[in-house]
Amino acid sequence: MGGIFGICSQDECAMDLFFGVDYHSHLGTRRGGMAVFDGKRYNRAIHNIENSPFRTKFEDDLPEMTGHLGIGCISDGDPQPVIINSRFGTLALVTVGRINNKAELVRELVSKENAYFTEMSTGQINDTELTAALICQKGELLDGIRYAQEKIDGSMSMIASADGGLYAVRDRFGRTPLSIGKKENGGGYCVSLESSAYVNLGYKAYYELGPGEIVFMTPDGVRSVWKPDGPMKMCTFLWLYYGFPTSDYEGTNVEEMRYHCGQNLADQDRENGAAVEVDCAAGIPDSGTPHAIGYANQAHIPFARPLIKYTPTWPRSFMPKDQSIRNLIARMKLIPVDSLIRGKKLLLVDDSIVRGTQLRGIMDEMLSFQPKELHGRVACPPILYDCKYLNFTRTARQNETISRQTIMKLEGTDSVTEAQVEKYSAFGTPHYRCLVEEIRKSLNFTTLEYLSLDGMLSAVGIDKCKLCTYCWNGKE
Ligand code: SF4
Known part of the structure; x- marks a missing residue:
């Protein structure tokens, strides 16, 4: 952007x-x-x-x-x-x-x-x-x-x-x-x-x-x-991922919004019977970290950093055009801590999942350290639409998102209709559960939960009508 x-x-x-x-x-x-x-x-x-x-x-x-x-x-x-x-x-x-x-x-x-x-x-x-x-x-x-x-x-x-x-x-x-x-x-x-x-x-x-x-x-x-x-239709993704933590937009601080997402995720897990007993909650650095802090505080579980980013020689600006090299770099930047992973039950929080390729690489690496359980939590709903308002580098082509890819797999088709998107994106319905379960299996999580749209929007704390939600529900 x-x-x-x-x-x-x-x-x-x-x-x-x-x-x-x-x-x-x-x-x-x-x-x-x-x-x-x-x-x-x-x-x-x-x-x-x-x-x-x-x-x-x-x-x-x-x-x-x-x-x-x-x-x-x-x-x-x-x-x-x-x-x-x-x-x-x-x-x-x-x-x-x-x-x-x-x-x-x-x-x-x-x-x-x-x-x-x-x-x-x-x-x-x-x-x-x-x-x-x-x-x-x-x-x-x-x-x-x-x-x-x-x-x-x-x-x-x-x-x-x-x-x-x-x-x-x-x-x-x-x-x-x-x-x-x-x-x-x-x-x-x-x-x-x-x-x-x-x-x-x-x-x-x-x-x-x-x-x-x-x-x-x-x-x-x-x-x-x-x-x-x-x-107003302000970009919700700026709070969720892109914005700098110390910035305030419309009176809401970015870091605090991320804590609120984590808190809402923990509440949602408790209310839906999806809470799990773990040794600690951790975020995928950097932007997953505040969401994980919010979760840990709300669920009264320890926060830890089993994955730590090596920053001294990896400037943010080093972004090769080739996606596979970018994935490799994303993985190289994160170094796992063996003693915080091996034999442990971990709850890993990320801000969002777009294609899921980088997350899959991180999961493979973490699983190689043999944790007892690895639960995934995502601080927003499944992403289903291309952003057509801002040029973000992280967006995938619509049909490349893990959510749409999974719907195609479940439906046995090579494209997705709007009716199918609607069917699978309605939070908590059997089709929604089916979508989340399939993504969980493909990423190898023990359990996986996404925060609901309402949970994410209420984390911002301003009138929901003022927020853009297009990349989650396609509504303009
Ligand atoms: S579609 Fe998504 S990324 Fe684009 S402006 Fe709206 S909230 Fe932001």
């Missing part, structure tokens, strides 16, 4: 921008970029961060970046920031989101407006450049931003540097968050996808944009120039 960060400051902004962008590194693995306006022009740097962390690539660019206004991003796709000379003057732009109707939009702009686009080395058009072209279709910048938001099918949050300040724009349905921080000494503001990105930089949470809202920021103040104007 990616992350965006912007800053307008009374002081030089490059250092805060550098760290603010770097704190989004967990959200993307391909490109990093920064642009700082020195009063006349933007100094920009974009680097490939596939095999080394953001910080190592941008350190040398910092001395060149003088000024009080800056934007930056971590991106899984297109190189950003994009800088264009436009009817609005020089405009610098970073975006995060997904454009489903890209071909149609490009065709329309090229044929009707004689527009042209740079082709990237992947043969694709840069999403941010396309967004900038849409913005330039209108005579006023604000109208242009609104127009781009309306035309894009998918989602698009952005930060545009223009008019001596920053326009921060949250996508129409608020799928991704945008939070403004205020410098404690009154020296300016920043805007960030992850609210955790500015805590160590001396900013305090100041304002969270609503869905579709646009604010204009200068070092002297923040003004809402377009009020939130639509229903």
Whole structure:
């Protein structure tokens, strides 16, 4: 997916921008970029961060970046920031989101407006450049931003540097968050996808944009120039897995939400007679860990770490394209603790299961240490639909998910109908139990349980109607 960060400051902004962008590194693995306006022009740097962390690539660019206004991003796709000379003057732009109707939009702009686009080395058009072209279709910048938001099918949050300040724009349905921080000494503001990105930089949470809202920021103040104007459907997966634990979205901290999922799973097990006697609960690092802590606390069982991640030489950004090598790396990063596994009854908690290939590798390894029992618990329902709103790296093609693969196996077909999905996904029904049992067998768990949709949503603690649940129930 990616992350965006912007800053307008009374002081030089490059250092805060550098760290603010770097704190989004967990959200993307391909490109990093920064642009700082020195009063006349933007100094920009974009680097490939596939095999080394953001910080190592941008350190040398910092001395060149003088000024009080800056934007930056971590991106899984297109190189950003994009800088264009436009009817609005020089405009610098970073975006995060997904454009489903890209071909149609490009065709329309090229044929009707004689527009042209740079082709990237992947043969694709840069999403941010396309967004900038849409913005330039209108005579006023604000109208242009609104127009781009309306035309894009998918989602698009952005930060545009223009008019001596920053326009921060949250996508129409608020799928991704945008939070403004205020410098404690009154020296300016920043805007960030992850609210955790500015805590160590001396900013305090100041304002969270609503869905579709646009604010204009200068070092002297923040003004809402377009009020939130639509229903919210924020991505639940950001709390569950993608988001950084120290961030808050819509008033709910990510780490705490994960504890609540674990607690709800433990309660659900107790209520359904699925609670098991184990020596300890453990999470699959990293994101399964807080879910397991919540479970252990609620079920009054010890928490332990029979699997520990080796982090010193495995940067998050090392993500080879080949899925089998990625699976191998995922397994190599985790080292089992023999004495915590052998002969023990363990309850292993993960945030979610997508394809199940990495989990299967982890299970094989753990089983080779001969635990007495290995129970599996998952902090969300079975995943059944592709995300069509955000570009997450972890999503599989719909029919590759372990849930759909298992439904196909159970039905003896090579595709799945909507009626079948509905039949197998209704929590607690005989067909649902059958689906979970088949997945349990294929992964070699002693028992397996998934948290219900209600259990997961109540863990977030905000109005359920404001949350996107598409990847679990296909409901828009
Ligand atoms: S479909 Fe899933 S991953 Fe995509 S925005 Fe909705 S909750 Fe998030």
